[in-house]
Amino acid sequence: IGEIRRYLRDNNAIRVSRSLRDTAYRAICARELYLKQNQKEPSIEEIAAEIGIGKEDIVYALDAIQSPMSLYEPVYT
Amino acid sequence: MRWNTMTLEFESRPCNESFARVSAAAFLAQLNPTVEEVADVKTAISEAVTNAMIHGYRQEKGKIQMKCVLDLEEKVFQVTVKDTGVGIENVEKAMEPMFTTCPELERSGMGFSFMEAFMDELEVRSHPGWGTEVVMKRKIGVHPEM
Amino acid sequence: MRWNTMTLEFESRPCNESFARVSAAAFLAQLNPTVEEVADVKTAISEAVTNAMIHGYRQEKGKIQMKCVLDLEEKVFQVTVKDTGVGIENVEKAMEPMFTTCPELERSGMGFSFMEAFMDELEVRSHPGWGTEVVMKRKIGVHPEM
Ligand SMILES: Nc1ncnc2c1ncn2[C@@H]1O[C@H](COP(=O)(O)OP(=O)(O)O)[C@@H](O)[C@H]1O
Numbered sequence A: 001i002g003e004i005r006r007y008l009r010d011n012n013a014i015r016v017s018r019s020l021r022d023t024a025y026r027a028i029c030a031r032e033l034y035l036k037q038n039q040k041e042p043s044i045e046e047i048a049a050e051i052g053i054g055k056e057d058i059v060y061a062l063d064a065i066q067s068p069m070s071l072y073e074p075v076y077t
Numbered sequence B, C: 001m002r003w004n005t006m007t008l009e010f011e012s013r014p015c016n017e018s019f020a021r022v023s024a025a026a027f028l029a030q031l032n033p034t035v036e037e038v039a040d041v042k043t044a045i046s047e048a049v050t051n052a053m054i055h056g057y058r059q060e061k062g063k064i065q066m067k068c069v070l071d072l073e074e075k076v077f078q079v080t081v082k083d084t085g086v087g088i089e090n091v092e093k094a095m096e097p098m099f100t101t102c103p104e105l106e107r108s109g110m111g112f113s114f115m116e117a118f119m120d121e122l123e124v125r126s127h128p129g130w131g132t133e134v135v136m137k138r139k140i141g142v143h144p145e146m
């Protein structure tokens, strides 16, 4: 049932959870590339400059994928 | 439990604008909005917070309070942005499209018009010397999905 | 301007934990941390907020206050998580690794140990009936190389 619900949801108007996942994915890729090229951790600002998304929004997106549960939890608890 | 509320208080500095917007968006996420709904709400909040900083406090020190309320049953998001800055002499006039007291700042005078356009309800309470309070509401999940 | 502060007040409900964590992390972003530094701070905040909800308010209604201060010159992040719940009888004992008053909740008793491990400083003030205040500090940008 969870699968079906998720399927339906993903095919409706884009949910925030989905766009957050995209942002997080790009941030993770940018971080890995930076690590490979510079042998050190990039700062949030360097990632932000790379993918053209604000620092705060990147932080939010990375949090969202870390706790996927909170995004799928029903609202009425 | 039908309601959920939060209050955020922060300093009137440009660097705090995006953090305030993200905090509101993260709170609003509990209503499971679409990307567009969040973008609309963020734009409206941005205008209100920028007004508090530029007009309310004239870029001087001051505190801005943002209060968000979620109606979890009706799926309504309400946000109040409040400053204790200079206030507005004539609210009705200030809300007219294109009206601005800072043309030199390259402001468009469309801030209130944007808030009205992106939210379902907009209410402005202001008195000179007391400050300004902007209350906005937006129902989430009404627009039929593609 | 050396300092920047914000205060967030929210209800003691599990669904607010992630939003509070995100707000703090978004504010911290101004110190330009690495992804890892953000993750460390978030873990510590998570533990403190969860403690307030589970132990402080015993899952009943209550307000949690989170205050964040940025030292923009020294690049230090300070966060205070405060509840006005039941409070702690013996703080020293509560902070011991593995100590827990709720073994049935499958809590590990490692919350305070995590806060200590992930932050540079941890201070706990608590009195029965008054509530609990957890103050944590973390310097950002000290471990630039892996
Ligand atoms: N928080 C506020 N404090 C004082 N004056 C305000 C505030 N918000 C708006 N105003 C007044 O209302 C006018 C119109 O605001 P707005 O529609 O956002 O246009 P703009 O910000 O581009 O001037 C402003 O020029 C200002 O005079």
Ligand SMILES: Nc1ncnc2c1ncn2[C@@H]1O[C@H](COP(=O)(O)OP(=O)(O)O)[C@@H](O)[C@H]1O
Binding pocket: C047, C051, C052, C053, C055, C056, C057, C083, C085, C086, C087, C088, C094, C095, C099, C100, C101, C102, C107, C108, C109, C110, C111, C112, C113, C131, C132
């Ligand atoms: N905010 C709080 N209010 C009341 N008691 C608390 C609070 N935080 C911690 N405690 C007490 O300290 C103990 C240890 O906390 P912690 O190290 O986080 O472990 P755990 O949460 O797994 O029990 C808790 O079991 C509880 O008795």
Ligand SMILES: [Mg+2]
Binding pocket: B047, B050, B051, B107, B110, B111, B112
């Ligand atoms: Mg404006």
Ligand SMILES: [Mg+2]
Binding pocket: C047, C050, C051, C107, C109, C110, C111, C112
């Ligand atoms: Mg704990």
